[in-house]
Amino acid sequence: MPDLQLPRRPEIVKLGGSLTGDPRLPALLGALARHGAPLLLVAGGGPLADGVRVLQPRLSLSEGACHRMAILAMEQTAIAFADLAPHIALADGPEAIARAQAEGRAALWLPARMALAARDLPESWDLTSDSLAAWLAGETGAAGLVLVKSTAAAPGSAPADWAAAGLVDPLFPAFAARLAGPVAVTTVEAALASLEHGSLAA
Template sequence: MPEHSALRRGHVVKLGGSLLGAPRLPELLRALARHASPTLLVTGGGPFADAVRDLQPTLRLSDPACHRMAILAMEQTALAFADLAPGLVPVDSLEAIAEAGAAKRVAIWRPARLALEASELPQSWELTSDSLAAWIAGESGAERLTLVKSAPPAPGSGPNQWAEAGLVDPLFPRYAARVPGPVEVMTLDDALSHFTKGSLAA
């Protein structure tokens, strides 16, 4: 599968780990699973990644070790979300992303295989699941990136301002610049409304 073609004309949707436990999360996942256009879901690490952060000072773990553990935390969240919406297809390669899109199925990314093999990704807490979502959007050729978060951004702001405000990690603007189309942040309720109405397929 040629690089940058797996999700051509597609959409990456990042679901923040802070959404775990939100009452409407299963509803959003079911709406996403019915989405018609090529779509890849990326999850945050949520409480699994928080556990890694808490353990690091206690066990004196290195940043590279925590980087790998946090990516595995994202993998756990992806499996949990896929269980909540069985229509989602877990994928771990560009080939699998392309196959899901060709079958008109919405994919959910299991990041360990690709992210842990990517030597260009910094192995530190500066790189979070937001940047990984932007990175896989670039790698797969997606044309749009939406971050679904518990808090909305300031009106009129963009990736640089989001990073300055701490809404995304400091590396996010670099990776988001590789996405040729819109890069946006939505709340869960706004995303649910858009996906239910199908307006994000436009």
């Protein structure tokens, strides 16, 4: 059973931080906004999280501090993405997600409130925004999880293969195994093509 009860099972779309450098990002966000509910979007930390990695050895920062800073980097990226597509609703928890669903809007997760309170998330770089998206999918009983990345997964491959290839973090297969719905990796081009036909199912 999911920990959070929502009016509709969300369809989670993780937008990789590398997409901040993709000129098609505004078009993708616009297409996701038009699709609306029950989409629940998760933004990667992108360059902001990379900055945390650079600071860690320079300042001898702890894993715990970097975990919290990386989650805040995801939050800042989400705010940036929402600025590019104002019809997408920022949501920091189940109440805001449900409100976006009631309004027919896609929601963009602000992770700090939920993720920093969680006790089952390791404070380690082995946990990235991909695993956080899978964790959120489990918490919300999501109908599916799609990771939009700059590189597609090999046909017929599974989460363990993605982790071995460095496409997702090492913890992702374990989080994905908990999900009832399908999990997939796609590219911006493929995601835009799918949304033109009205769906982005995993």
